[in-house]
Amino acid sequence: MAPLLGSVREAVGDVPALLALARDAGRTAPRPGEGSTARLWELLASVTAVDVAAGRVLEPHLDAVAILAQAGALNREGSKISSEAPEAIPGAAGGAWGVFAAEGPGLRLEAAANGSGTYVLNGSKPWCSLAAQLDGAVLTAHLADGRAAFAVNLHASGVSCETPQWTSRGLREIPSGTVHFDGVSALPVGGTGWYxxxxxxxxxxxxxxxxxxxxxxxxxxxxxxxxxxxxxxxxxxxxxxxxxxxxxxxxxxxxxxxxxxxxxxxxxxxxxxxxxxxxxxxxxxxxxxxxxxxxxxxxxxxxxxxxxxxxxxxxxxxxxxxxxxxxxxxxxxxxxxxxxxxxxxxx
Known part of the structure; x- marks a missing residue:
C-alpha cells in the first residue's frame, strides 16, 4: 500500500492522476464480502487519510467495480463486459467509473427496454460527481415497476454533463452536477430493485x-x-x-x-x-x-x-x-x- 499512498500524495489536487490511480487500484483491490473486506476498508481509509478528495475519487470507482462484479457483468480485472450486450458500453469498461443513485426534486431518469437486451435512458440525474471526467457509471433509473441499476458509457452520444456552480470550499476538485440523457443506450445491472x-x-x-x-x-x-x-x-x-x-x-x-x-x-x-x-x-x-x-x-x-x-x-x-x-x-x-x-x- 505504501507506493500507492506515495502516489496519492503526489497527485493531490490532480483529478486525472487520481482517476488513473483509482483505475489501477480497481484491478487488484479486494471486493467486499470476498474475504478481505477489512483490507479494502483499510485501503479506503488510508487513501482518505492522505487526502479526503482522493478517497472520494477512489471509493465510487471501487464500488462500481464491485457492483458490476456482484451482477456478473465484469471479470476479475474489471476490464471486459461479459454480459449478453457488450456493445452497450464500448470503451467504458476499462475506464474510471462512478455510481450515481441520488434523486432530486424535479429531476427524473427513466429507462425503457429496446428489445435487444439493452435499455434506453432519458431524463436527468443529479449529484453526479466528476461525470465529465469519468468513462462509465452505474446509475439508477425508473422503470414502470420500480428503480433498477444500469451501466452506461458517459462518453456516449446523448450524454451531456452540466458544469455545476460549485461554491463549496470543500471537495472543490470534485464538483457534483446534473447529467442529462437523451436516448442513451445502457446495460441492465440486476433486475428491478436488485441494486x-x-x-x-x-x-x-x-x-x-x-x-x-x-x-x-x-x-x-x-x-x-x-x-x-x-x-x-x-x-x-x-x-x-x-x-x-x-x-x-x-x-x-x-x-x-x-x-x-x-x-x-x-x-x-x-x-x-x-x-x-x-x-x-x-x-x-x-x-x-x-x-x-x-x-x-x-x-x-x-x-x-x-x-x-x-x-x-x-x-x-x-x-x-x-x-x-x-x-x-x-x-x-x-x-x-x-x-x-x-x-x-x-x-
Missing amino acids: FQRPGFAWGGMGVAACWFGGAVAVARDFTAALAAAADKGREPDQIALAHLGETDRIITSLSAYLARTAERIDAGELSGSGAWSEALRVRGTVAAAVERVQSLAAQNLGPGPLAFNEAYGKRMADLSLYIRQHHAMRDDAQLGALTLKGDRSW
Missing part, C-alpha cells in the same frame, strides 16, 4: 464510512502533531488539551475495532441478509458522529491559526465536513429506530 436489495448496497455504504474514518484519523494526527510541535518549542499542552487528545484516542481506537469486527462479520456471512442495512446505519451513524467530534476537538484546541494558514489542514477539514453530509443524521437514526423496534437488534 438496493443486494447485501452489497449496505457493504458499500459502510465502505464510505471507512473513508470518513480515514479522514478522522488524519485530523487526529494533525491534532497530535500540533501538540507535539508546540511542546518541542516549550509550550506543553494543558490538561484540557490532553483530555481532548485522550478522548480523540478513545474514539479512533473504538472505531478501528468496530470497523474491523464488522468487516469480519461481512466476510463470515453474518451480514448478508436483512440485518445488513441495520448494521450499515449503525456504522455510518457512529462514524459520522465520531468524525464531527474529532473535528470539533481538534478545532477547539488548535484555534483559527491552522484553518487560516495551514493549507493541508484547512482543506482536510473542509473536505471532510462536506463528505460526511452524505450521512442523513437523525433521519437515518429514525430509520434505524424503526428497524430496532421491529426486533432487528442484538441487545
Whole structure:
C-alpha cells in the first residue's frame, strides 16, 4: 500500500492522476464480502487519510467495480463486459467509473427496454460527481415497476454533463452536477430493485464510512502533531488539551475495532441478509458522529491559526465536513429506530 499512498500524495489536487490511480487500484483491490473486506476498508481509509478528495475519487470507482462484479457483468480485472450486450458500453469498461443513485426534486431518469437486451435512458440525474471526467457509471433509473441499476458509457452520444456552480470550499476538485440523457443506450445491472436489495448496497455504504474514518484519523494526527510541535518549542499542552487528545484516542481506537469486527462479520456471512442495512446505519451513524467530534476537538484546541494558514489542514477539514453530509443524521437514526423496534437488534 505504501507506493500507492506515495502516489496519492503526489497527485493531490490532480483529478486525472487520481482517476488513473483509482483505475489501477480497481484491478487488484479486494471486493467486499470476498474475504478481505477489512483490507479494502483499510485501503479506503488510508487513501482518505492522505487526502479526503482522493478517497472520494477512489471509493465510487471501487464500488462500481464491485457492483458490476456482484451482477456478473465484469471479470476479475474489471476490464471486459461479459454480459449478453457488450456493445452497450464500448470503451467504458476499462475506464474510471462512478455510481450515481441520488434523486432530486424535479429531476427524473427513466429507462425503457429496446428489445435487444439493452435499455434506453432519458431524463436527468443529479449529484453526479466528476461525470465529465469519468468513462462509465452505474446509475439508477425508473422503470414502470420500480428503480433498477444500469451501466452506461458517459462518453456516449446523448450524454451531456452540466458544469455545476460549485461554491463549496470543500471537495472543490470534485464538483457534483446534473447529467442529462437523451436516448442513451445502457446495460441492465440486476433486475428491478436488485441494486438496493443486494447485501452489497449496505457493504458499500459502510465502505464510505471507512473513508470518513480515514479522514478522522488524519485530523487526529494533525491534532497530535500540533501538540507535539508546540511542546518541542516549550509550550506543553494543558490538561484540557490532553483530555481532548485522550478522548480523540478513545474514539479512533473504538472505531478501528468496530470497523474491523464488522468487516469480519461481512466476510463470515453474518451480514448478508436483512440485518445488513441495520448494521450499515449503525456504522455510518457512529462514524459520522465520531468524525464531527474529532473535528470539533481538534478545532477547539488548535484555534483559527491552522484553518487560516495551514493549507493541508484547512482543506482536510473542509473536505471532510462536506463528505460526511452524505450521512442523513437523525433521519437515518429514525430509520434505524424503526428497524430496532421491529426486533432487528442484538441487545
